[in-house]
Amino acid sequence: MNLAVRDIRHNFSRFAFTTVGIGLLLMVVMGMAGIYRGLIFEATLLVDRIGADLWVVQGDTRGPFAELSRIPANLEDRVRTVQGIAQARRFVNHSIQREHHGKPLRLMVQGLAWPDDKGEWVSLVAGRPLGQAHFEMVADRSLGLALGEQVKFGKDVYRVVGLTTGMSGIAGDGLAFFTVSDAMAIQFDTPSEAIRLERAARLARSENQDLGRVQPLLLERAGGPSSGISELPRPQVSAILVTLNPSADVDQIISTLSTWSDVTVYTAQQQKELLLSGTVDKSRRQLGLFSVLLIIISTIIIALIMYTLTLDKIHDIALLKLIGARNRVIVGLILQQALLMGAFGYALAWWLGQYLFPYFPRRVMLETPDLIKLAFITVLISMLASLLGIWKAMRVEPNTVLA
């Protein structure tokens, strides 16, 4: 006869409410682990999906994600000259926050090296990849944009031609894909007045210098677009993505690129490690500490509940002792209830999580190894929590029945 089950059956509402409370606590613990997994997934999503073997970034930096990286866009031409490299693409990636329909719209701008990269690697749930060099975008659903919707960034209007789902950057902002030139235009969008003032300043400086006076053409160009002045710095990108030939010697190519003192080269794996050891690592520790705290709190709460439930039954336990019940019968009564409470709480946490976590602003990923680990932790804390009740039950004297 299972006394634990019969006691639960008799006091079902109390057991149910307690289990719901424990379930909610465990759901938060589960969510913490899920948020951590989500952080890793989001952080490494681009690196995983974009299909680059090597990342060429600004020299002595850990860009483009862990820190800022600025390299000239035409570096891709230089990279292409290295033997064994099949493709080199410009990479532009930055977060912006604009206003759309009166609400803030925060997104991560991702440049695609059109026409080599039209975003075919991006898995679409609606629409199509980019079909032209300008004024089209593919947006993640989390941004709340509809297919065909037009959004103004800077001076230009972009039309949403494709939709993705689950594509977000390290900060959790939804990704929006543009051509690299559009992405740069969005990034370096400068108000007209600022451009006019800059041109006027250039002109004034040239007029006051010998070079401007002896080179009238230069003076003439100083007041025009900066693209007409070869001495001014070229547009810059965050990184150059390198795809290698299947037979290429990776180490040799890295060695060659590393001789260029203006750049640093990372493999895709190194890039992921840079990401995970930076921002994500701090978040991981933060979430880990919260999880530990929650587990301790859960243990204390279950222990107090089990203690209270044991006190409620102390007369029955004394009676069982009086009629000769072995300790294992009494320990089993308490331990089984704690384990059942933990098990039902865990199941409830998982079930609720399936419905609630998708509505969280950041991605929450429940992975099987984490769920198994938490199941073991739940069993462990249930057993630990029952110790207080068991201790109380072991101390009760059988003659308490007569009191």
Next chain:
Amino acid sequence: MEGDASRTKHSTGLMNTVTDQVPAIEAIGVTKVYGHGQTEVIALNDVTLRVARGEVVALLGPSGAGKSTLLTAMALINPPTSGRIVIGGKLVMDGEDAKIDLRTFRRQHLGFVFQKANLIPFLTALENVQVALEINDRPAHAARQRAMYLLDHLGIGDRADNLPDALSGGQQQRVAVARALANEPSLILADEPTAALDSHRGRQVMELFAQVAHESNAGVIVVTHDVRALDVFDRIVEMEDGRLLPPSKASR
């Protein structure tokens, strides 16, 4: 002070035999002292009592006489300060020293009934009896059958599936008696089992004790204040100030 086991009164038709074999229990020179120094209270003072198998003994006395203390000492839940408890010929307690595993011994040889039925509230009447059998290693099916038999025998088989809350006081006490009888104990100890019952129900319970004592050849000791059903008992023992009164002073 010593009770006389050889003085046997055939007071009811239920009485068949009081056997001459090894007594169900012997409390020999049992003393129980609570506290020490100025707070010392002698609850039992050199009490000797023998109860034969099949004998039903009433233990009477005013409050504070030591009846319940003696009963709990014999129930092996309140060790005496000195003296010996021998059950079924086996020395069980020598002073405060237990000579055997008391819980196992209680499980196998003793049955208890109290003023309150003390049924486990989350078990049905049947399960309350069954649990006593299962903790004594009786297989679940056999335990269920035996529990049902006992409830039927005590006239409450039709309430087997009811929780204690749904039973009357008398019915609850019958379930408690069934539980006490479940493992066919050699000794049944009852502490004011009819206190919560009306006289009719009280008498029924007392007669039940006599019946089961004689049928199962178990010794029965009942602490009671209920003098209306004393004729049911084979022997009446009175206590006062922690001592057994001599038989001549017994107020029957």
